[in-house]
Amino acid sequence: MIQSSSTQSFAQGHGTKGGAQVAQTLAQKIISRAAGVPSVQVGQVLNCAVDLAMFHDSSGPRRLEPMLKELDAKIWDPQKVVLVMDHYVPERDEDSRKILQITRQVAKQWNLPHVIDSQGICHVVLPERGHLKPGMFCVGGDSHSPTGGAFGCYMFGIGATEMLGVVVTGEIWIQVPKTIEMNWTGRLGRGVMAKDMMLHMIAQRGLNGGEYQAMEFTGQTIQALSMRERMTLSNLSAEMGAQAGLVAADQVTLEYLREAGVQKAQLEGFEFWCSDLNSSQERECFNASVLAPQVAAPHSPANTKPVDAYSDVAIDIAYIGACTGAKLDDLRAAAEVLKGQRIHASTRLMVAPASAKDQRIAQEEGVMQVLIDAGAQVLPNSCGACAGYGASFEENMTVISSTARNFKARMGPASVQVYLASPYTVAASSIRGRITDVREMLS
C-alpha cells in the first residue's frame, strides 16, 4: 500500500467569520471570481460566467447548430469559443466526412476566430495555443476537459445541450465542490510516470472516487513534473469521477505558457491562484518513491495492479495514443525504451502523437525516428482508436494502450481486451510481446 496515511479532514469553517476571510481552496477562489462573489462555501449552488468554452467536431457544431436555430439565438462571445476538429479526422467514410463538412461550414457561419482543424487533440492543442491561463473558469464539450486544470484553471466537461446553454447565456451553474487534495512526496523511480500515479489513485478511490468534487494535486513530486505530465494527471481525474483536477501554477507553468505565446502581462498576479494553507476539505498522501509501474486490466481503469500481476499476458497490439498518453513526454518515454530495439514479431506498435506540434518536436529530437526504426506505425494526430468512433481494433485482439479508458467495446468489438499502462510499459511490452516491467529494460 502506497497510501501512507488515512484520509485526514482539514475542513475549515466556511464563508466570512467576524469579518475575516477563511481559507479558500484554488477551486473556491476561481468559482468566487467567476460568480462575482467574495467567497463561496462548499455545497453552494451558483451561476458562473464562463471565460472559455471549448468543443469539438463530435460534441460541437453538429449538435449545437440545430438547437441554436430552434432557439433563434447566437453565440454569446465567439472570442471565448475554441473549436477543435479531432474526433472524426481524418475522414474515413461518408458519415465522418459529412460531420466535418458541417463543422467547417458552421465555423465560418459563426465567424469563430479560434478554430484548430486536424492539428491534434483538443485538450492538448488548447493550452498549446495559449488559450488557458491560471484562474480561468472554463468548460469543454468532452469528458477529459479537466486536463485544463493542469494550468490552474477550473475546467470541466459538459454535454452538448449544456454547452448550448453556455454559448447562449455565457453562464453555467455549479455546486461548489470540496477539494480533495492528493499530496505526493518522494521521487518517481525510473520508468514510472504520471500515468502510473493516476492509475494507482484511481485504483485506490474507484471510478467514482472523485465524487464529482475537485481534485488538487500537490507536493514536491507534482512540482517536479513537466506540464505535459501534469496534464496527464488532470486528464485522468475524469476517470476518477472528479469534476476538475487542479494543479496550482508555478514557474514550470509560466515557462510553458510563455513558450505558448501568452504575454507576460496576462500572467501577472498568477500567485493568487493557489489554495490557501490547509484549506482543502480532504487530503490523501502518497509516496512516489515506492510506486511501481501500474497496469489496468479489462474492462475498467480502476482494475489496476502493479505490472508484475500481468506479466504472463501476451499482447497483439501496443498502442500509444490519445490526450492521455501520446504527448511529447510520452513519445520520449517510448523512445527511451525502444532505442536500438525491434518490436516483437507477433506484435504491432501504433503511435498516434497527440498533437502535430508535439510530433514535430519529437521529430526534431530524433524521437520519431527511434520509434519508426523499432517498427512503429505512425498514425494521424487525432483521437483515433481511443474514442472508438471509427478507427478501432479487430475482434479478439489483446491490446496494451497508453489511453484513458478500457471499457468493454470502447476501442473495438466486445472481444477486444484492453490493458491500460504508461507509454514506458506499452513500449517495453511491444518488444517482448507480453506485458513487461519496463524497469527490467532501463537499467
Next chain:
Amino acid sequence: MSQDPTDITSDGPTFDQIPWSRVWSLGPQIDTDALAPGAYMKFDLPTISKHTLQGVRADFAQGVRAGDVIVAGEGFGVGSSREQAAGVLVHLGLKAVIAPSYSGLFFRNAFNLGLLLLTCPQAPEMKEGQLIKVIGSKVWVAEHHELPCEPIPDFLMEMVRLKGLVNVLKLRKK
C-alpha cells in the same frame, strides 16, 4: 403547460391513477460506451438507441417500453461526456433511472435532456421485472412503502417537467 401526471398535488391524480413502472435491473458502473456505443456515435438517436446496452443486456433495446425504469448499482453513467448516453434513454421512453450514485457529468446531461435520475441508496433492493411507481422525485414499491431518495433541487425538477434545458431556455427568451 399540461398538468404533470407524475406530480401528486391536492388536485392532482391519486396513487391509483399513477401507472406502474417495470424495473430493468442492471449492475454497477454502467458506462457511457455501454449506453451509447462509440461505433454508432456518428448516427442519430433512433439509430444509437437500437444498440443501447447491447453488451450488457442484449434484450434491452428491443424489450424496453415507454414508462419503464432502470434500476442500477453505483456509478451509473461513468465515462464520456456524450449526452447521447442519456438521450437514448429519453428516446426509449424511460421514466427514470434509480441508482445509489451517478457520474456527475452524466447526472447533469440527464437533467439537461429532461431525464429524471433518482439517487436512492436502496436501489439494488428492487428486482428485475418488479413494478414500482415514480411519483415526482419519490419511489414507491407499494402504496405505503416509499424508498427514500435524495432530494432534487427545484430547478432540476423544473428541467424534468419542461423536458430539458432547451425548453427552459425557450421559456426564458419569451
